[in-house]
Amino acid sequence: MAGRRFHSIGTLLVVLILTALVPSIVAGQADSDSFINTDEPAWLIIVGALVAIVLIIVIALWRMEGFGKAELAHWLTTTNHKDVGLLYLWASIIFGVIGMALSILIRLQLIVPDNEFMTGGLFNEAVTMHGAVMVLFTVSPMAFAFANYIVPLQIGARDMAFPRLNALSFWTFVLGGLTAASGFFFGGAADVGWTFYSPLTSIDYTPGAGVSLAGAGLVLLILSVTGSTINFLVTILRHRIPSMEIMHMPMYTWSILFTVILMLIIFPALLGAVLMLVGDRVFGTLFFDPAIDGTTWWLHIFWFFGHPEVYVVLMPGLGMALEVVPTFVQRHLYGRKIIIWSLMVALVLSVLVWAHHMFVTGINPTFRKIETIGTELISVPFGIVYLCLLGTFHKSKPDFTKLPLAFVMGAIGIFLIGGITGVFLSSVAMDVQLRGTYYIVAHFHYTLGSVAVMTLAGIYYWYPKMFGRMLDRGLGWWHFWLTFLGINLTFIPLFGMWDMPRRIYSYQANEGWATENLFATFGSLVVFVGQLIFLWNFIRSMKHGELAGDDPWGGSTFEWSTSSPPPEHNFDELPELIS
Amino acid sequence: MALSSVEMSAGKYGMEAGGEVHNSPAPLLTSLAITLCLGGLLIWPLAVLGVPLLVYSINKWLREEVGLWPERPVRNSADWGDASWAMVWIIITECIIFASFFAYWFWTRWHTISWDGSVGGTWPAAGVEHDITLVGINTVILLSSGILAHLSGNRHAEGDASGATKFLYGTILLGGAFLVIQLYEYTNAGFLWNDHPYGTAFFSLTGLHGLHVLVGLIALSVIGALMHGGHLPSERHDGYRAVMMYWHFVDAVWVLLFLIVYLEAI
Numbered sequence: 053m054a055g056r057r058f059h060s061i062g063t064l065l066v067v068l069i070l071t072a073l074v075p076s077i078v079a080g081q082a083d084s085d086s087f088i089n090t091d092e093p094a095w096l097i098i099v100g101a102l103v104a105i106v107l108i109i110v111i112a113l114w115r116m117e118g119f120g121k122a123e124l125a126h127w128l129t130t131t132n133h134k135d136v137g138l139l140y141l142w143a144s145i146i147f148g149v150i151g152m153a154l155s156i157l158i159r160l161q162l163i164v165p166d167n168e169f170m171t172g173g174l175f176n177e178a179v180t181m182h183g184a185v186m187v188l189f190t191v192s193p194m195a196f197a198f199a200n201y202i203v204p205l206q207i208g209a210r211d212m213a214f215p216r217l218n219a220l221s222f223w224t225f226v227l228g229g230l231t232a233a234s235g236f237f238f239g240g241a242a243d244v245g246w247t248f249y250s251p252l253t254s255i256d257y258t259p260g261a262g263v264s265l266a267g268a269g270l271v272l273l274i275l276s277v278t279g280s281t282i283n284f285l286v287t288i289l290r291h292r293i294p295s296m297e298i299m300h301m302p303m304y305t306w307s308i309l310f311t312v313i314l315m316l317i318i319f320p321a322l323l324g325a326v327l328m329l330v331g332d333r334v335f336g337t338l339f340f341d342p343a344i345d346g347t348t349w350w351l352h353i354f355w356f357f358g359h360p361e362v363y364v365v366l367m368p369g370l371g372m373a374l375e376v377v378p379t380f381v382q383r384h385l386y387g388r389k390i391i392i393w394s395l396m397v398a399l400v401l402s403v404l405v406w407a408h409h410m411f412v413t414g415i416n417p418t419f420r421k422i423e424t425i426g427t428e429l430i431s432v433p434f435g436i437v438y439l440c441l442l443g444t445f446h447k448s449k450p451d452f453t454k455l456p457l458a459f460v461m462g463a464i465g466i467f468l469i470g471g472i473t474g475v476f477l478s479s480v481a482m483d484v485q486l487r488g489t490y491y492i493v494a495h496f497h498y499t500l501g502s503v504a505v506m507t508l509a510g511i512y513y514w515y516p517k518m519f520g521r522m523l524d525r526g527l528g529w530w531h532f533w534l535t536f537l538g539i540n541l542t543f544i545p546l547f548g549m550w551d552m553p554r555r556i557y558s559y560q561a562n563e564g565w566a567t568e569n570l571f572a573t574f575g576s577l578v579v580f581v582g583q584l585i586f587l588w589n590f591i592r593s594m595k596h597g598e599l600a601g602d603d604p605w606g607g608s609t610f611e612w613s614t615s616s617p618p619p620e621h622n623f624d625e626l627p628e629l630i631s
Numbered sequence: 632m633a634l635s636s637v638e639m640s641a642g643k644y645g646m647e648a649g650g651e652v653h654n655s656p657a658p659l660l661t662s663l664a665i666t667l668c669l670g671g672l673l674i675w676p677l678a679v680l681g682v683p684l685l686v687y688s689i690n691k692w693l694r695e696e697v698g699l700w701p702e703r704p705v706r707n708s709a710d711w712g713d714a715s716w717a718m719v720w721i722i723i724t725e726c727i728i729f730a731s732f733f734a735y736w737f738w739t740r741w742h743t744i745s746w747d748g749s750v751g752g753t754w755p756a757a758g759v760e761h762d763i764t765l766v767g768i769n770t771v772i773l774l775s776s777g778i779l780a781h782l783s784g785n786r787h788a789e790g791d792a793s794g795a796t797k798f799l800y801g802t803i804l805l806g807g808a809f810l811v812i813q814l815y816e817y818t819n820a821g822f823l824w825n826d827h828p829y830g831t832a833f834f835s836l837t838g839l840h841g842l843h844v845l846v847g848l849i850a851l852s853v854i855g856a857l858m859h860g861g862h863l864p865s866e867r868h869d870g871y872r873a874v875m876m877y878w879h880f881v882d883a884v885w886v887l888l889f890l891i892v893y894l895e896a897i
Contacts, residue, residue: 129654213713216692219658227666261673268669275665282720286713320724324731328835334672336825337835339735344742344828352738353731 232269307371534582
């Protein structure tokens with residue numbers, strides 16, 4: 053059915069993309085002479101990452117039996133929530149490869165003192181795009197991948213409330229990511245840090261196309277997120293099977309509900325900020341004019357988004373952990389209602405404490421105290437959730453041989469370190485000393501690292517549902533240990549470098565940072581190898597994995613009551629809630 | 632959520648009830664068009680491709696939607712469906728976008744004259760005078776359009792299609808007049824957005840609102856076209872109500888904007 057349409061749509065698309073790209077490439081080259089600077093060895097890795105991405109796509113398509121024009125047309129036009137979920141999964145994996153390649157570049161540059169692997173300019177681009185790609189285009193879309201696939205199944209719905217809006221969100225997200233990353237080829241990507249601090253981002257100090265392209269990419273991402281947010285809110289609140297009261301919803305669905313509510317509140321503020329930034333750069337408005345302290349204005353509006361974004365990233369991973377643990381310890385989640393209420397409290401607190409990113413900017417001292425107390429308060433609800441999660445293990449016989457549970461255990465450990473080191477940073481006195489150092493870098497990579505590991509637990513948990521086959525266990529254990537040990541090997545040395553400023557591209561031998569940096573780079577390569585094994589496992593198991601059956605884990609939520617993978621309409625017979 | 636479960640048992644699961652999934656190129660084309668339009672701000676030839684593609688793809692999208700409607704459940708015109716609830720969330724999002732620009736307004740004002748006017752700058756900026764009579768008339772026009780929108784919605788819910796259409800056209804006409812008068816006000820303002828931060832705050836706030844009026848007018852026109860084609864009986868009041876809610880929101884923002892931006896300048 054879709055195949056006949058392919059010719060007209062495909063031809064139109066190819067023509068459009070080519071006509072769009074050619075003038076922009078020409079314009080980009082005219083802007084700058086640094087189109088691709090082949091003198092720098094680092095470019096080999098960027099080009100290598102691109103080749104790797106093409107290879108991933110080709111291999112993945114090749115693994116799908118009989119992939120032809122009709123299938124291509126199907127994936128370009130699909131509106132089914134499960135297909136869109138898989139598209140999100142592939143897209144976030146690809147953006148993840150880009151983000152990881154950039155992090156390897158950063159670590160390789162810092163491996164020894166006085167390294168000349170990259171120039172300072174390219175290093176700045178790599179740092180900026182690593183942050184932006186990982187936070188905005190990898191981790192959140194990975195959450196949307198599972199949310200799209202799993203949430204309608206968990207609440208017994210046939211699809212999302214607005215399937216086409218869902219597809220629109222996906223394509224807008226992809227094009228947004230490509231627009232932001234395209235700066236690499238149009239005279240240099242954004243190189244101002246992922247926080248885009250003013251006045252560095254003004255057209256006077258950063259004249260290239262990179263920042264404007266990143267702004268355009270962000271606008272597209274925000275449109276996409278807003279569409280998804282509305283879609284999930286209507287779906288979760290109105291399309292549950294009638295017998296499912298809101299307090300009976302599975303924890304993963306709860307976590308997605310919290311995530312989208314938070315997104316609904318913070319992403320419009322980011323849209324405001326980005327529109328102002330692009331306005332200043334393109335139309336000459338004066339939003340960030342020094343005369344009205346535009347620098348601090350940017351900090352306020354950006355961190356009003358930026359701080360809760362951390363919880364946007366955290367919530368879905370937490371939901372996965374809260375789903376995985378009860379399944380594998382074969383007990384009900386301890387304190388389910390307490391967890392839900394704690395997360396609500398955390399949600400409210402999270403939008404009130406943005407200014408703890410601004411302790412050294414000369415804001416009102418009373419305001420600083422309020423923000424310190426608020427930030428310390430946030431650790432209370434998360435502490436409660438953490439203890440409830442651990443309480444679930446009480447008097448149980450957990451099956452630690454199962455990979456999803458292993459990943460959650462790893463995440464629990466990593467999150468503990470990230471959380472405890474964060475408590476110190478909420479104190480103004482400590483923050484003034486530690487801000488802008490590698491201590492901060494280590495802290496937030498520990499929190500986000502635990503999110504990434506929880507997300508991996510989710511992949512191991514739901515892969516059988518998505519593809520009908522299990523991921524290989526042997527490769528999975530290699531992946532687990534390399535990831536877990538690699539993360540610690542990378543970031544524990546960084547805590548020791550609490551006197552090394554972040555974002556510097558080189559340092560001298562007599563600073564005494566050489567050993568720590570060497571270990572950190574080694575650790576990052578270990579993580580990298582682990583993820584390569586995972587990718588191979590992911591692609592290989594689609595065809596050669598052990599058959600999974602409907603419910604390989606003994607899970608109790610609705611997605612396990614249908615076949616693996618589920619039929620197009622999800623359920624042949626709608627499930628009923630038995631409490 | 633008692634209401635939603637009653638409604639759900641009546642009109643099961645919306646559009647995919649038949650189990651058939653409909654593929655469509657419209658979402659991909661629309662997002663491509665949006666990207667090209669946005670890219671057009673940086674490299675203008677992209678907009679030349681983007682705008683026609685946007686019109687084409689949205690038109691295609693709407694036609695396909697209308698084609699799917701016979702499969703979808705109808706509901707009592709008083710019931711709130713997915714579209715109306717989605718509009719509630721959209722309006723919350725919009726509130727925060729406007730809040731960020733209002734916040735900038737107060738930030739700029741604070742850094743120009745402080746809260747109590749003690750710092751010594753002038754607010755509004757020196758030489759700025761608003762034609763308050765003109766803006767007052769424009770306010771009356773926009774609020775009247777809101778009343779007409781309300782009447783139109785009521786008529787539509789009652790099943791009076793011709794009455795609803797009449798009031799709808801009245802709404803569009805007054806909304807269009809509002810935009811024209813605002814453009815006239817802009818061209819006679821005597822200052823620009825890049826003259827001083829006051830200009831930036833003024834033009835961004837009123838311009839953002841004007842953009843919303845424009846989007847509202849497009850949505851109202853789409854409703855008008857659907858009414859003209861007879862696609863919107865009162866059993867499909869849900870989408871009609873959603874568009875009217877949006878228009879009321881645009882009105883309400885203007886009241887706030889009038890109070891904050893213009894009244895101080897008198």
